[in-house]
Amino acid sequence: MFDIRSPWAKSSLSLLAVGIAVVVLLPIAWIGALSLKTGREVYKQSFLPDQWTPGNYVEAWREFGLGGYFVNSVFVTALSVALTVLVGLLAAHAFTWLKFPGSEWVFTALLLGIMIPPAALVLPLLIEARQLGLYDELYGLSLVYVAFGLPISILVFRGFFQGLPGDLVESARLDGAREWKILWRVVVPMARPAIVTVTILLMLANWNDFILALVLLRDSDTYTLPVGISQFIGQYRTPHELIAAASLIGSVPVFLLYLILERRFQQGVAQGALKG
Amino acid sequence: MRADTSLTAVAPAASDRKPRRRDLLRAERRRGGNFASGLGVAMVFPSLAVFLGLIAVPVVVVALVSLSEWAGFELGDLSWIGLENYRSLVDDGVFWGALVNTLLFTGLTTLFLNILGFGFALLISTRVRGTGLLRAVVFLPALLPPVLVGLMWRRVLDGFGFVNQILQNLGITDEPIFFLGERGYVLWLIIGVTIWQFAGFDMILYYAGLQSIDRSMLEAAALDGARTFRTITRVVIPSLYHIVGVVALLNIIGGLKIFDVVFVMTRGGPNRSSEVLATYMLEKGFRHSIMGQASAIAVVIVVLAVVFSLIRLRISRRLV
Numbered sequence: 070m071f072d073i074r075s076p077w078a079k080s081s082l083s084l085l086a087v088g089i090a091v092v093v094l095l096p097i098a099w100i101g102a103l104s105l106k107t108g109r110e111v112y113k114q115s116f117l118p119d120q121w122t123p124g125n126y127v128e129a130w131r132e133f134g135l136g137g138y139f140v141n142s143v144f145v146t147a148l149s150v151a152l153t154v155l156v157g158l159l160a161a162h163a164f165t166w167l168k169f170p171g172s173e174w175v176f177t178a179l180l181l182g183i184m185i186p187p188a189a190l191v192l193p194l195l196i197e198a199r200q201l202g203l204y205d206e207l208y209g210l211s212l213v214y215v216a217f218g219l220p221i222s223i224l225v226f227r228g229f230f231q232g233l234p235g236d237l238v239e240s241a242r243l244d245g246a247r248e249w250k251i252l253w254r255v256v257v258p259m260a261r262p263a264i265v266t267v268t269i270l271l272m273l274a275n276w277n278d279f280i281l282a283l284v285l286l287r288d289s290d291t292y293t294l295p296v297g298i299s300q301f302i303g304q305y306r307t308p309h310e311l312i313a314a315a316s317l318i319g320s321v322p323v324f325l326l327y328l329i330l331e332r333r334f335q336q337g338v339a340q341g342a343l344k345g
Numbered sequence: 346m347r348a349d350t351s352l353t354a355v356a357p358a359a360s361d362r363k364p365r366r367r368d369l370l371r372a373e374r375r376r377g378g379n380f381a382s383g384l385g386v387a388m389v390f391p392s393l394a395v396f397l398g399l400i401a402v403p404v405v406v407v408a409l410v411s412l413s414e415w416a417g418f419e420l421g422d423l424s425w426i427g428l429e430n431y432r433s434l435v436d437d438g439v440f441w442g443a444l445v446n447t448l449l450f451t452g453l454t455t456l457f458l459n460i461l462g463f464g465f466a467l468l469i470s471t472r473v474r475g476t477g478l479l480r481a482v483v484f485l486p487a488l489l490p491p492v493l494v495g496l497m498w499r500r501v502l503d504g505f506g507f508v509n510q511i512l513q514n515l516g517i518t519d520e521p522i523f524f525l526g527e528r529g530y531v532l533w534l535i536i537g538v539t540i541w542q543f544a545g546f547d548m549i550l551y552y553a554g555l556q557s558i559d560r561s562m563l564e565a566a567a568l569d570g571a572r573t574f575r576t577i578t579r580v581v582i583p584s585l586y587h588i589v590g591v592v593a594l595l596n597i598i599g600g601l602k603i604f605d606v607v608f609v610m611t612r613g614g615p616n617r618s619s620e621v622l623a624t625y626m627l628e629k630g631f632r633h634s635i636m637g638q639a640s641a642i643a644v645v646i647v648v649l650a651v652v653f654s655l656i657r658l659r660i661s662r663r664l665v
Contacts, residue, residue, distance in 0.1 A: 073573075079473045086468055086475035090482040093541065097486075099507040100497045112505045114514070160392040167385030175389060182400045184654035186602040188623045189646040192630050192639055193403035193410065196417070216399035219392050248384055277490040279605045280623070284631075295492040299609055309500060316493040323488045331481060334488070338546065339553040342595055343588075 104313035111309045122310070129314040137290065138297035139318075142276060145207050145293055149214035150271045153222050154264060156215065161226030162252045166238050176227070182220035187213075191284040198285055205287040213285065214275045222267045225341060229263035230256065269330070269337035276323060294319045404647065411640035417630070430641040439617055440642065443625040450536055450621065451600030457540045458596050459589065462547020467577065469548070470555050480552075484545035491542065495609035498538045499525065528618040531611050535619055538606055543599075547592055554588035555581070587660060594657035601649050622646050 073079050099116065104125055106118040113119075130136060163169070164176050194213060195204065203209025233256065241251045257264070279295045286292055292300070298315050301307045327334050411430055415423040434440045465483055469476040486494060501507045504521035512518045524530050558581060566576045604623035607613060613620035613628070622642055630639030 073471050073473055082468065082471055082473045083475040086473070086479040089465070089468075090475070090479045093486070093545075094482050096497065096501045096507060096541075099501060103500065114510050116510075156391045156395070159388040163385035163388035167382060167388065169382035169385040172385065172389070175393060179392060179396050182396055184598075184651045185400055185404060186598070186646060186650045188602040188604050189626075189643040189650070190400070190403040190407060191627070192417075192636060192643060193406035194399065196406065196410075197399070197403060212395065213399055216395045219396060223392060248388075273488060277488075277492075279490065279492045279608070284627075295490045295605075298496065299492050312496060313500060316496045319493045320489045323490075324485070327485065327488055335480075335484060335549045336553075338487075339549045342546075342550055343553065343591060 142293040149211040153218040157222035165230040266337040270341040417636040455596040465548040466551035487546040491605035495606040531619040590660040
């Protein structure tokens, strides 16, 4: 966008860019190195381990029962994202193509949900979850994620639908197609970019959530990764190299997805944030 | 509520009388009637139900509980005490400390995130070598779970951590500094960690904004012989005013609900020097079972978030 010509300016900007990247990455790299050290080496000054111990990851996985937390996190994230996208698509379809008296009001009311920080509602949610039998249940937590994910999803979906050619929906209707078929066969295939954006946003939010899971789950059998791993920090005897390994294990899924979908991730996050 | 009543009136017809449904639908459509709109209500209903049940009702509940004295167990033990909880918050030094810390955290992270985010976005938009790496690396921490980021930094900052290693190797200190045990440091460190984590997030937003600037204006500026710096101040920044507003408000709203990093790094300590609204709320609610006061703090968080969200809505309306 800016045409930098002078070679001196070019190389100093490159240097600056690489320098910043290194500084940002160093703490993670240090944790990565720590996670590969033996227990005795942890307090030594050296950056890299003398004795590389990848077995720490296996030990952390077994010692802390990360497998169970991992499965819980995957389950909650998958269920909540799938439900939110499905329910959000239905609503956005109606808000765009099947307006009813008062639908704009309902739409505005739903959008108010974007303003409410989940952290502020943990107490009443806990009270309600106990009453409804959703407390300490993974599907209950998923349902709460659905509630907080819906407003932004509906906003993004409707914004996208409004840019689609309405004739296609109209002509499908004249052909006698049922509404859900129109949504599924006509609208959804065109809306794929919006669905990807929403899926990325929701996956990040729900996989990373801490406070809702902390409050709404009680039993260690139901803990998600962030809650499960955070439980070890209070125990000062927990070996540092294992905490480091566990933290990195919890970050890996996001990191892998990011590697595969880097630009889409960035676009998705930007679109979701700027439009929401 | 109108949506609910029309749903009960129409939904049974949609499911019970399948054979005639399509004909009915066609007939209705020809008349531009409201059968289809009944279907619309049905499609919105799941969203509305989840929203009402798990956001709207809790908002009302938290507001009501904030007017009561209640330990949180038996509903029968609840007694109404009006605004007493808010009055005791006003007299509560810890609450004010948490509020000040939250606002300080929010203000400073917003300021630095925007400066760095904008700077990094300008840098990557030059597309010189190395900026691809910068773009990928700086954005990465924004994706990680804040809890794990807090855990990692807790290690990096402790007595045997990376920062102390650097300080000792450079000969700045001999004795390790226990950063997270120092009243004077902790809030600043939490602010620093948050900036480290989310600078890339702001960068991506500003980069998206930069892409939307009219090319011809930049070219015109270049033809006029404007130097890069002048182009930035005269063309780029003025056309990004709205984006600045939206991004800053996003950071503000995110900042007000700060919890995860504080919880794992310091639990609000030492001696409450890093207490924020959300940590204090949970302490009141769960450790001390004073649901009324905890709810009053929650209401403060909600009100702050809603106020800034409304401002944001005004700005982004103009944006889109």
